[in-house]
Structures are given as C-alpha cells and as structure tokens.
Amino acid sequence: MAGSSWPTKAQLHEIRNKVSEISGRHAEEVQVVVSPYRICPLGAHIDHQGGIVSAMTINKGILLGFVPSGDSQVFIRSGQFKGDVRFRVDEIQQPRNTVKKIDLTHASDTAKVQEASGWGNYARGAVYALQSRGKYLAQGIIGYICGSENLDSSGLSSSAAVGVAYLLALESANNMKVSAIDNIEFDRLIENEYLGLRNGILDQSAILLSSYGCLTCMNCKTKEYQLIRPSKLHNSHKILLAFSGLKCNLTTNPGYNCRVAECQEAARVLLRASGKDEVEPLLCNVKLEDYEAHKCKLKPIPAKRAEHYFSENMRVIKGLEAWASGNLENFGKLISASGLSSIHNYECGCEPLIKLNEILQKAPGVFGARFSGAGFRGCCLAFVDASRAEEAAAYVREEYSKHQPELASQLNLDSAVLICEAGDCARVI
Numbered sequence: 118m119a120g121s122s123w124p125t126k127a128q129l130h131e132i133r134n135k136v137s138e139i140s141g142r143h144a145e146e147v148q149v150v151v152s153p154y155r156i157c158p159l160g161a162h163i164d165h166q167g168g169i170v171s172a173m174t175i176n177k178g179i180l181l182g183f184v185p186s187g188d189s190q191v192f193i194r195s196g197q198f199k200g201d202v203r204f205r206v207d208e209i210q211q212p213r214n215t216v217k218k219i220d221l222t223h224a225s226d227t228a229k230v231q232e233a234s235g236w237g238n239y240a241r242g243a244v245y246a247l248q249s250r251g252k253y254l255a256q257g258i259i260g261y262i263c264g265s266e267n268l269d270s271s272g273l274s275s276s277a278a279v280g281v282a283y284l285l286a287l288e289s290a291n292n293m294k295v296s297a298i299d300n301i302e303f304d305r306l307i308e309n310e311y312l313g314l315r316n317g318i319l320d321q322s323a324i325l326l327s328s329y330g331c332l333t334c335m336n337c338k339t340k341e342y343q344l345i346r347p348s349k350l351h352n353s354h355k356i357l358l359a360f361s362g363l364k365c366n367l368t369t370n371p372g373y374n375c376r377v378a379e380c381q382e383a384a385r386v387l388l389r390a391s392g393k394d395e396v397e398p399l400l401c402n403v404k405l406e407d408y409e410a411h412k413c414k415l416k417p418i419p420a421k422r423a424e425h426y427f428s429e430n431m432r433v434i435k436g437l438e439a440w441a442s443g444n445l446e447n448f449g450k451l452i453s454a455s456g457l458s459s460i461h462n463y464e465c466g467c468e469p470l471i472k473l474n475e476i477l478q479k480a481p482g483v484f485g486a487r488f489s490g491a492g493f494r495g496c497c498l499a500f501v502d503a504s505r506a507e508e509a510a511a512y513v514r515e516e517y518s519k520h521q522p523e524l525a526s527q528l529n530l531d532s533a534v535l536i537c538e539a540g541d542c543a544r545v546i
C-alpha cells in the first residue's frame with residue numbers, strides 16, 4: 118500500500134480514540150476501514166449500460182473505526198451527520214427505495230437533502246445486501262464514521278465509499294472472507310435494490326479494486342478488469358478538484374434514473390431494429406455496426422444518449438492507451454471531450470458545473486477537465502501539471518467567484534479547490 122498519503126497516523130489515532138470513547142474498549146482493539154473516494158476520468162454514465170469505464174481513487178475518503186459489539190447490536194455515530202444509528206443485524210432489512218419523485222437539483226438546503234437520504238440507510242443497506250445473498254450476521258459493530266471534510270455529495274462517490282466501508286466492517290467483525298468482486302455485487306444491491314438508484318458498478322469497482330499509480334479499467338458487462346500501470350511514471354501530474362457549492366444526493370434526485378431509462382429506450386429500439394428483441398435492453402448488447410445501421414430510427418433524446426454511450430466507450434479505449442504510454446496530453450484531451458459529450462449528448466451538467474468546467478479548461482497547466490460523478494451537483498475534476506497546480510487552483514477559485522458569487526460564497530476558501538493525489542483500494546487496518 119506504499120504510495121497513498123491518506124490516512125495519516127494522526128487521523129487513525131483520532132478515530133481509534135473516538136471509538137474507544139463510545140465503546141469503552143481499548144483504542145488498540147479498534148480496526149479502521151479506509152474507503153477512498155473515486156474519480157472517473159473517462160467512462161462517465163455508461164456503467165449502467167454495461168460499458169467500459171476507467172477510474173482511480175484519491176487520497177481522501179471515508180474512515181470507519183469499529184469494534185465488534187459482542188452481540189447483534191449496531192451502533193454508529195457520524196462525524197458529519199446528526200443522530201446515532203442503532204439497529205440489530207438479526208433484524209431482516211427491507212428495501213427502502215428512497216429515490217424521490219422531487220427535483221432537488223438546485224437544492225441548497227444540505228440538511229434537508231441529508232435528511233431525505235438518511236445517512237443510516239447505508240449501514241442497514243449493507244446488512245440487507247449480505248442477508249439477501251444468504252450471509253446472515255451474528256455480530257454487530259460499534260463504530261464512528263467520518264468523511265474527508267466538505268466532500269460528501271460532491272460527485273466523488275461518497276455513498277459507495279460509505280456502503281463499502283460498512284460491508285468491510287461487518288464482514289470483518291463476523292470473520293467472513295469476501296472477495297472484492299463479491300463486494301462489488303453487494304454494494305450494487307445496496308444502491309440498486311435497497312435504495313432504488315439504478316446506477317452501475319463504476320464507483321464500488323474503483324473503490325475496491327484500485328491500486329496506487331494505476332488506472333482501473335472495468336468492463337461493466339463482463340466484470341473483467343485490469344489495472345493499467347503507465348510505462349513511464351506519472352509523477353508530473355496532480356488531480357485538481359474544484360467544487361461548485363451545489364450538493365444533492367443522487368438518491369434524492371430523479372434525473373439519474375431518468376437518463377438510465379432513456380438509454381434503455383435507445384437500446385430497445387436498436388435491438389428491435391436488428392432483430393434481437395429477446396436481448397436485455399442495455400446499450401452494451403447493441404453491436405456498433407447495428408447502432409450505425411439503425412441510429413436513424415431513434416427519437417432525438419434516446420439518439421443523444423446512445424451517441425454518448427458509443428462515443429464514450431471509444432474514448433475510454435483510446436484513453437487506456439494514452440495512460441499506458443504516459444501521454445497525459447492525449448489523456449487530458451479525451452477527458453475534456455468526454456465532459457462535452459456529457460453536457461451535449463447526456464445533457465446532465467447544470468449551469469454552475471458547466472461554467473466551472475469552462476474555467477478549468479482555461480486554467481494554467483490543465484491537461485483536461487470534466488465534471489465528476491453524475492453531473493447534477495458536486496465538483497469538476499482536472500488533471501494538471503504538478504508544477505502549475507497551485508497556480509491553476511488560484512485561477513479557478515478567483516474566476517468561479519466572479520461568475521458564481523453566491524455559490525462560491527458558500528464554499529470554504531481553503532477547500533473550494535483541492536489539489537489531490539491518487540489513492541489505493543478500500544481496506545481494513
């Protein structure tokens with residue numbers, strides 16, 4: 118695990134002491150799940166259609182300190198959210214389907230959004246996922262969870278990092294050996310079945326499989342993955358995260374599931390036109406030549422979603438080559454092209470994010486930029502020349518506050534633009 122600068126010894130020490138206070142156990146007995154946030158430079162919005170995606174983790178994320186509770190009780194306190202979570206692992210959990218039919222795209226009331234999403238749902242969702250695959254738990258946990266400051270609901274997949282953290286803690290407390298691939302599936306059950314978000318497996322694959330310095334490539338149809346280490350070292354770049362000030366949890370936003378349905382509509386028409394009605398309507402089941410032959414039959418909205426899918430798959434494949442050969446200029450250009458396709462074909466960037474993306478494109482030393490995550494809120498990411506990262510960050514901070522003064526004023530000046538590095542995979546220490 119050498120390489121990632123997170124978590125520090127001081128952060129681990131602090132979390133062990135918190136759990137010791139809550140549980141009355143010795144700090145040395147406390148184990149900590151380290152579950153990093155992820156970025157997806159290429160492969161946006163195609164995981165739910167079985168596409169090929171690329172991802173890596175960063176040196177920030179979720180820490181969950183825990184001890185086995187000694188019985189079936191779960192007790193969790195959060196560093197960010199109010200209220201303790203208490204339940205028993207031997208209670209049978211039922212799906213909650215929290216995806217609301219309300220539009221909170223522009224919600225600024227973070228507390229309301231958090232309340233709607235219910236932070237404790239992820240712990241219950243982890244128990245649900247394990248139970249629904251026949252893994253019944255006897256042992257609960259007493260834990261304290263906290264995320265890197267101000268980064269929740271930012272498009273860095275804090276929800277998958279939280280889900281993975283609870284899975285790893287519960288499995289460890291119950292002496293269960295579970296492979297990364299099985300945990301990818303368990304986290305999918307938390308999001309798709311328990312919470313009702315129809316997302317793909319990009320987030321948890323990145324969190325569970327990534328390795329410092331590599332780009333993780335996941336085929337979301339076959340579940341085959343590769344870790345791509347560049348032929349020459351990329352120590353010349355940093356990852357810039359620029360925050361918009363817009364926060365909205367995906368499970369409270371209907372926009373995400375709506376785009377998934379539009380992609381499936383495109384797949385249905387293309388499969389029917391190519392005589393494959395019986396195949397599951399996912400764009401990965403449509404051959405490129407069938408898409409080319411029948412795309413004229415698509416209505417305007419499904420046509421744009423399909424164009425994003427097929428062009429993004431191609432960008433991922435070119436991007437893997439660029440990364441492997443250490444060509445950050447080409448890698449960056451593909452990221453920016455991917456961002457434009459998300460805006461014009463997938464139509465999911467909101468105005469402040471689009472402006473922020475434009476600002477990043479002009480910032481000194483930036484190889485390429487796009488918005489992170491689903492694009493309805495959160496942050497933009499950029500790959501930047503390491504020697505110009507500070508200059509780029511200062512430029513973005515200043516320009517964004519000129520264009521979006523109200524949103525920029527809600528951001529903490531120190532954390533409005535962060536200079537990050539790559540991280541490792543989720544683990545228990």
Ligand code: GLA
Binds near residue numbers: 157165491492
């Ligand atoms: C969110 C979803 C992922 C993926 C991205 C967009 O993070 O959870 O499954 O679709 O958006 O690439």
